[in-house]
Amino acid sequence: MSIKVLVVEDEEAISHLLKYNLTAEGFEVSVVDDGDEALMAAEDFQPDIILLDWMLPNVSGIEICRQLRARSETRDIPVIMLTARAEEEDRLRGFDKGADDYVTKPFSMKELVARIHAVLRRTNPAATGNVVTFGDIVLDRETMRVTRGSVTVTLGPTEFRLLETLIKRPGRVYSREQLLDRVWGQDIYVESRTVDVHIGRLRKALNKGGLVDPIRTVRASGYALDETYSG
Amino acid sequence: MSIKVLVVEDEEAISHLLKYNLTAEGFEVSVVDDGDEALMAAEDFQPDIILLDWMLPNVSGIEICRQLRARSETRDIPVIMLTARAEEEDRLRGFDKGADDYVTKPFSMKELVARIHAVLRRTNPAATGNVVTFGDIVLDRETMRVTRGSVTVTLGPTEFRLLETLIKRPGRVYSREQLLDRVWGQDIYVESRTVDVHIGRLRKALNKGGLVDPIRTVRASGYALDETYSG
DNA sequence: TGCTCGCTGTCATAAATCTGTCATCAAACT
DNA sequence: AGTTTGATGACAGATTTATGACAGCGAGCA
Numbered sequence: 001m002s003i004k005v006l007v008v009e010d011e012e013a014i015s016h017l018l019k020y021n022l023t024a025e026g027f028e029v030s031v032v033d034d035g036d037e038a039l040m041a042a043e044d045f046q047p048d049i050i051l052l053d054w055m056l057p058n059v060s061g062i063e064i065c066r067q068l069r070a071r072s073e074t075r076d077i078p079v080i081m082l083t084a085r086a087e088e089e090d091r092l093r094g095f096d097k098g099a100d101d102y103v104t105k106p107f108s109m110k111e112l113v114a115r116i117h118a119v120l121r122r123t124n125p126a127a128t129g130n131v132v133t134f135g136d137i138v139l140d141r142e143t144m145r146v147t148r149g150s151v152t153v154t155l156g157p158t159e160f161r162l163l164e165t166l167i168k169r170p171g172r173v174y175s176r177e178q179l180l181d182r183v184w185g186q187d188i189y190v191e192s193r194t195v196d197v198h199i200g201r202l203r204k205a206l207n208k209g210g211l212v213d214p215i216r217t218v219r220a221s222g223y224a225l226d227e228t229y230s231g
Numbered sequence: 232m233s234i235k236v237l238v239v240e241d242e243e244a245i246s247h248l249l250k251y252n253l254t255a256e257g258f259e260v261s262v263v264d265d266g267d268e269a270l271m272a273a274e275d276f277q278p279d280i281i282l283l284d285w286m287l288p289n290v291s292g293i294e295i296c297r298q299l300r301a302r303s304e305t306r307d308i309p310v311i312m313l314t315a316r317a318e319e320e321d322r323l324r325g326f327d328k329g330a331d332d333y334v335t336k337p338f339s340m341k342e343l344v345a346r347i348h349a350v351l352r353r354t355n356p357a358a359t360g361n362v363v364t365f366g367d368i369v370l371d372r373e374t375m376r377v378t379r380g381s382v383t384v385t386l387g388p389t390e391f392r393l394l395e396t397l398i399k400r401p402g403r404v405y406s407r408e409q410l411l412d413r414v415w416g417q418d419i420y421v422e423s424r425t426v427d428v429h430i431g432r433l434r435k436a437l438n439k440g441g442l443v444d445p446i447r448t449v450r451a452s453g454y455a456l457d458e459t460y461s462g
Numbered sequence: 463t464g465c466t467c468g469c470t471g472t473c474a475t476a477a478a479t480c481t482g483t484c485a486t487c488a489a490a491c492t
Numbered sequence: 493a494g495t496t497t498g499a500t501g502a503c504a505g506a507t508t509t510a511t512g513a514c515a516g517c518g519a520g521c522a
């Protein structure tokens with residue numbers, strides 16, 4: 001599954017350039033040229049990262065950024081600001097509003113791509129390597145294998161993705177709806193109670209042999225990996 | 232509490248220099264000179280930021296970086312790479328492996344300190360946006376956890392929302408009706424005395440172990456967090 | 463084609479936990 | 493003292509979560 005980039009840019013010269021180059025780099029690119037579309041696309045297209053022009057018609061990039069941060073559906077999507085100005089003042093203001101990085105025009109594609117990767121790594125560190133760990137739990141994307149301690153844990157595809165999702169941010173509570181979105185996909189309709197069942201299956205597999213349950217149920221909210229657990 | 236820096240550097244000349252200068256700048260500095268130690272120290276010393284030499288004996292800095300990113304315990308610690316080479320190629324590779332910034336030797340202390348602050352500014356706010364505190368009480372929306380001092384406080388959903396509401400404006404007095412509106416929702420009908428009960432429950436959970444009650448009862452008006460309380 | 467097998471989603475039921483109300487007592491005001 | 497307002501334990505009922513059972517699906521295979 002390729003990385004999805006949403007480009008918000010009104011100058012066609014630039015957006016074309018970006019689309020062309022980023023597509024060549026293997027990203028899946030969607031372009032919009034105005035703020036309202038940006039907000040809609042952010043929810044709809046579910047990009048992994050947003051490249052946001054500072055200067056936009058109607059609404060400024062900063063405002064978009066603020067609004068992205070205000071909605072829980074889009075809050076976690078990292079944003080890189082694209083701007084013509086290089087002044088530190090603006091840079092800080094950008095960060096302040098929730099931008100994750102900042103690229104000054106004109107920029108080299110190479111640098112932009114590197115920064116995209118850097119930001120993704122930082123905000124979604126699990127995307128980095130093929131191996132992620134949490135306490136004594138090791139999840140390997142490459143071999144699709146999970147181990148706990150020295151024991152191999154057998155998981156179905158759904159449980160695997162569920163754990164993969166939870167482990168991205170240990171401690172963070174995911175609602176059933178968020179899990180459905182992330183694990184099952186946005187266009188799938190399943191009962192939200194189904195999440196319970198899969199959490200149960202994941203628990204059973206993970207804790208086989210009487211181990212401590214690393215998954216925390218948060219009543220009326222959802223589930224999380226228990227960050228106080230460490231072995 | 233000062234900012235903790237972990238320096239991973241095998242050349243003693245440099246690590247001494249760093250330790251001396253960073254300590255003088257008010258950082259708490261720990262130095263290790265090899266990759267495995269670095270990984271251990273990262274978990275153990277819990278630095279706020281890591282300065283990582285590119286060239287290390289045994290394992291390369293890049294590899295360390297990758298491994299730091301794989302573990303949930305160390306995933307969020309930002310990394311600044313120190314390197315002798317200035318080539319863009321390497322720079323990009325560094326970003327690619329998860330570095331947050333990149334400093335080329337020889338560097339001025341001033342620049343390094345500035346970069347440390349810049350990186351911390353960039354990485355911290357995102358992580359702490361969902362946390363509110365009042366005195367020694369910490370409420371984290373992301374993990375849906377409340378702690379007092381170092382103890383986790385167990386709250387039901389209603390008590391959680393109640394505290395969440397009160398903590399938004401410490402000191403402000405909320406009438407029972409206002410609390411019902413904000414905590415229970417506008418279209419719900421419950422006895423206004425029910426608020427008393429939940430305040431009681433919140434108090435019990437919060438003050439377990441004989442702590443000072445941070446909630447102030449305002450006779451004939453309602454409740455508030457006591458702004459004179461601060462620990 | 464027909465069969466097995468593992469995985470899924472849903473449901474019914476049991477278990478766990480939380481809630482709202484009331485009765486009663488304590489504290490604060492007049 | 494009398495009156496009003498808040499604190500609190502008890503409890504029945506309501507919500508929410510856990511779990512076992514089951515039927516449908518689809519891949520792999522004879």
